[in-house]
Amino acid sequence: MNIAFIGLGNMGAPMARNLLKAGHSLNLFDLNQTVLAELAALGGTISASPRDAAQGAALVITMLPAAAHVRSVWLGEDGVLAGIAAGTPAVDCSTIDPQTARDVAAAAARQGVAMADAPVSGGTGGAAAGTLTFMVGATPELFATLQPVLGQMGRNIVHCGEVGTGQIAKICNNLLLGISMVGVSEAMALGDALGIDTQVLASIINSSTGRCWSSDTYNPWPGVIETAPAARGYTGGFGADLMLKDLGLATEAARQARQPVILGAVAQQLYQAMSQRGEGGKDFSAIVNSYRKSQQDL
Template sequence: MAGLRTQVFKQVICVHHVYNGAKRFASRIGFIGLGNMGGSMAKNLIVKGHRLSVFDTNPQAVANLVEEGATALRNPADIAKNVECVITMLPNTSHVLETYQGENGIFQGIQAGTLLIDSSTIDPSVPKQLSSLAKNQGAVFLDAPVSGGVNAAKAGSLTFMVGGQADEFEPAKEILSCMGARAVYCGPSGSGQAAKLCNNMLLAISMIGTAEAMNLGIRLGLQPKLLAEIFNSSTGRCWSSEMYNPVPGTMENVPSANNYEGGFGTNLMVKDLGLAQDAATRTQTPVMLGSLAHQTYRIMSAHGFGNKDFSSVYKYIQEIEKSR
């Protein structure tokens, strides 16, 4: 049954590329959650020829997508009634549960055969719950959180970590390829979220380490660009130093070059690290540096950095120095 449903689904919503100058059938996709990440992901779907219906609680975010050619609908239920696939990109677990299960939620309007893809970062137990509810209504739910940040969302080069039914991965991959460079099947429902939480914990740790090392080097008289070049050609190389350096003036087109605006907020990192801590507690797994990173970002949030990009840990370190 699942295999037959997959074949039908692939015929209906698979991505069709431009051929001999003519655009072929474009699938109907709903997108809910048009923030820094979701807005760019949705735009890439439009660019690749999909007909998009969108919803967000922020009217300006919706208006931006309508200008790109999307259709705005009133609520998640209306989205689900009009599409073959729904993608959600939301801030936290409570937003996801409300969007799927709440009044006028996705499950109030979902059609049999619909593919649901959640790219939020949430508790790994939630996809299992939503997958079961979707199955009861003849639909399929996949958890597919992303890695790569705002710049990768704009460039369509995200990595998707996918959990759910293995035989539904390929048709989902067709859609995910419009927004990312790579989609990796991680296992049953919740596996994508598990991979994402581990990745973000490592990211948080490496960003703090990069900020501390850069700050020390600068205080020792080294030029920040030179120090970054050394890191990135030596054993200290990591994504935080090479692609997302936290020191202003070191790189262009990253949050540190824009007063730490427009990136992955500190509050969101606190949320993700909290989920990782919960998972570590539940599995009795020691995460010493993960715990320290969680505490660091919680303190940053309490000191006014909550809405700044998480790389503002470099600025926070400087403020600690000034307060001594």
């Protein structure tokens, strides 16, 4: 299939690579010439603009950093909607606010283009390995069309409802994740301060009602989970600044809906303090260090 792929950053580039491997021909666009050259060497075709990439494509995929980029890549003068043919399926995989996802899809619909939002989880590792989860907001027909292609970049392709619900699913999950990680950090640090062995505490929590992914799979306390970022100095996971971005999307969407998210807002501020201290590049589980008297002891 001839696919337009726009946005070739840390996530987009490995995703495009998997589509090339699967035998698709790609029209590529990005501002970064180096990555364009790399992917062209693997068989892709370099386009002059999103408009140019979209022309003649049987499917358009975008993967961009934030809502402003999505608006300009889709709605701009040289944007996708200026080049795409009516009837072409389209999907944006960026993580952005649900309202922008709906606005851009509505603009696409006005010229006969069915568009989905499909933010991912799984990180750069999942993008490279082709094991991402896609949370897809689309009509049932569009979902059926997209599923095989998304399945060449990911493992779980989940239909969340109509357009925008992919973003909603992602920000609600990550709101809870951000809170849970702080909760586990408080529980582990309190237990340590009170004198229980943290390995024992984690094993009790993990077989009890406190059980959660942030404790049993990604425990922030060093020494509890060997494969977690806590075991390697909080490197190489999901950066606190990315969590901060997602919590920002969640609290902003909540603000627009007049929906209170009290713990979510506090958690956001705690990651913000971490970022202010210059630790936004560490894995988000390093938030546990805000609660530890002496990190040096470990």
